[in-house]
Amino acid sequence: MDPDVLASISHDDAEWAPVGKALAALRATSTQEVSAAVRVAAELGIPVVARGAGTGLSGGANAVDGCLVIDLSPMNQILEIDVENMICVVQPGVVNDDLKAAVARHGLWYPPDPASAPWSTIGGNVSTNAGGLCCLKYGVTRDYVLGLEVVVGGPAGEYGTVTHIGHRTTKGVAGYDLTGLFVGSEGTLGIVTEITLRLRPARREAPRTVVGAFPSLVKAGDAVAAVTRDGLLPTALELLDRACLQAVEDWKHLGLEADAEALLLAQIDTPGESGQAEATATAEAFEGAGALWAAVSTDEQEAEALFAARRLAYPALERLSPVLTEDVCVPRSQVPAMLAAVVEIAERHGVSIATIAHAGDGNLHPLILTPPNDDAARVAAQAAFEEILARAIAVGGTVSGEHGIGLLKREGLHRELPPPVLAMQVALKQTLDPLGLFNPGKAI
Template identity: 60%
Template structure:
């Protein structure tokens, strides 16, 4: 069953008393201002309620205790990492307990022989990468939020990032998970060995489930050798469709770049205005390609990308001879969303289409902007077709918000029409639920609901999200 109405004042007192009883001092927070700050993620316009408490867990035992109290009193439980999500997946429902894993920051182990790391879910992505590098190792998944987002949150949404075009997404690196299930039990899923097919892939099922099937308390990830030095190719385009044609051409060439990112002039201007990086260019769109292939192979791949840029109509293209300049452009790509957010409310899309459909999808995004009189800035993991149109409105402009939401739905419909998906890495949360119902068949939805019922039979884990 799903938890029903928000708890009464009497039940709230009982739940708070039980939490205070079972948790060590300093874990339970009920200050009103703190509750407000934990009530939602970064998803613009996704609804959220008011939690009755926040618990800042530090150990698996804290998490298990909270889950059991919530089970005992049929109280919803919403797990939250750093709160950098963009789909409303960590938003509170009225009367819930917010379980924050941000204090679970211990790197338990880095094993150079097995090339793996064991971490608590609150470890920041970039902190894991830094720690791995000290052992000559590398954790590839790198969402743009890597300096702030946590491994637990990355697991919840199956996050990708700039490197995923060549190296894959979070699920490709998760070996083993410790999870508190919907019955309050501690279970270990997956394995540390390089191979293993004993039973269903339950760890893989948890990755991307957005806290609806269990609470992750420890993550074991595979590591790779440090990434080789990269060559960067940059191209300026007057048309976003031309840039899309370049992406399609690179895909057809057989070259798999280590990154292929798109950023338009709106994003660059916003970053410049915020950080004074001097990046404004005379182009509507910039494509940034990278190859980390060694030696002559890397030079050949860079030349293939350069030729694709030029053949697609780049107004300027070159292999960068200045590593600092190239790094500044990639830094701008990472800063684009927070920079645009400073200009006004930003509704973020996350559609993903086949590479061959990228030019047409970019064209349709332009159409949606014009037809709905909405400013749409564009950033994208273009190399794997994961596009992030950013719909920008003025604060308090209700009519503009309505138009933006119409454009948002139009972009989803277009992505599905082109054989794509409604979310490549941000998750369904609240914003993409309608899109999920459009994308999946009745039979597939029924299977997913059956899984939810089996793993969370009392319906307390992040209710109302995803399905």
């Protein structure tokens, strides 16, 4: 393989995560090819790193020295859509948005929707247990994975063994939940080559959008806490600060006006008059928490532009400078305090932080911006990154809500988890991958 091509598929989008020099790569087109490659790699003692579209933000798909990179993106077929049972079977290289469009033609819906949905693959979503804008109400990837075809080693047999875990039924508790274990394992236990997903009926009408403008991030956080206290459950409750909005507008010219320090965007998909009542109550919660203004949008084009801005925020900022992306998740009652901590940490370290968030479920994505080729700024950014992790743990949160541990969060993970829990995770890895071949050095 051309060295430049090999290098291009040897890393994901994580800023400053170390990247090793891969020995070779395979663009896999079938489970059989993956199985044969893993078998040969095991015989030769070569580590194996699987990847999809490379949209990850934690270094989980980065090559290690002397490894075989297995690119699963060519395995991009939707193998089955079972309308009667509301399930589908897909290969790992299927792009999230492509799956959504395919099942929509059958009156069905696949809810998990990371901001990278136009580019990220289902296999990568499974690897990190991706969430997204709708997960507040509808859950994350793990909630939709019924079964997996996996290429494994260890107690299952020789490396390269292909087996199925999970089921196709709505319920199933036969044995340990190995499917749940593999979802979010970041390719460290085996390689997923086929995924069985549950689906939902398509929504009956377009969601209502509620927009609130706030004088500060903390006030926006207060509004998130108010929505929770009032027992409201929007489909999505997203936050963007002024820096994110301006970056998107400068790039895409969507006609956005950043007239506040932060915006909250809520979507309500309850149909009929009940949905209208929920939207009105959400707007009132925003106002009660100190919004400059709040309104229920009746303009579908405006609503679409606002949520497009939320999805485009990261690539818009990435165009301007290197971006070190956080992914902490805190209890919803702690969102105001965590946002205040982000502001304070940025000021103390002298770094620029733009913030987006799945605010409704406490999943915050502070984006630490640094000038290119500025070592002092890089050191300050990394110090701020680690301090944000520590602060999230201190308020009862976690170092990763949906991006995974990869390489960037391993120290944070070891600070978060008790030693007995870490020991159990290491024991699982050693049992299922005794040779330590699958994505070594990641996740734990």
